[in-house]
Amino acid sequence: MLRLVRNQTPPIPDKTATEVDEYALLQRIVEGDTLAFETFYKLYYPRLFRFILRITRQPDHIEELIQETLLLIWEKPERFNHSSKISTWVFGIAYRKALKSMSRAARSSNNLDVDEYGETIADPLANLAENTETQDWLNCALDILPADQRAVIELTFYHGLPYQEIAKILDCPENTIKTRMFHARKKLQAFAEAKGN
Incomplete structure (x- = not known):
């Protein structure tokens, strides 16, 4: 059973990801600080939402996977x-x-309604019409990639992580990440040429 410890540390104000000291926040979570966990949750929720959506293409399971991920962080x-x-x-x-979720779902295909999640994953500063067209094209293009290649694309271009960090996340050698990126780019290039873009 999880034991919460009341901490006298004042709440952390809402800040952007670059302004929050994640290490201090995690230390406070280790100490059982629920306010620190709430801040951590708010910080990672949108990032995890986008990442899981891109990888699984299972919109019905996103909330559950975010909860499982963050619960593990709270508990351990x-x-x-x-x-x-x-x-x-x-x-x-x-x-x-x-x-694991994709394996349980036995790769049953779900049609993703981008409009339903567009507000969550879209860049609010971009031109709305251009962004919608780009998102539609990108979603179609990413659908042709297997999950491991989608993960490399997502972590590289949307989260700005270097190959070394991606290799740790995906638990494989850095050269495997480079190979996945190479094959993903080739497939996306072929898709773009076929669509006349």
Whole structure:
């Protein structure tokens, strides 16, 4: 049973990902600080939502996978061993849970309604019409990739992670990540040429 410890530390104000010291936040979670966990949750929820949606293509399971990922962090924050960034650790947990979910679903195909999730994953500063067209094209293009290649694309281009960190998240050698990226780019290039873009 999880034992909550009341902490006298003042609440952390809402800040952007770059302004929050994730290491201090995680230390407070280790101490049982629920306010620190709430801040951590708000910080990672949108990032995990987008990542899991892109990997699984299972919109019905996103909330469950986010909850499972963040619950594990709440229950066992001491598992972070400082051998990587906190984000690498969190995305690694989410990736493994997403793979298990996809396996359980036996790769049954779900049609993704981009409009339903567009507000969550879209860049609010981009031109709306252009962004919608780009998102539609990108979603179609990413559908042709297997989950492991989608993960590499997502972590590289949307989360800005280097191959070394992605290799830790996906639990494979860095050269495997490079190979997946190479094959993903070839498939996306062929898709673009076929669509006349």
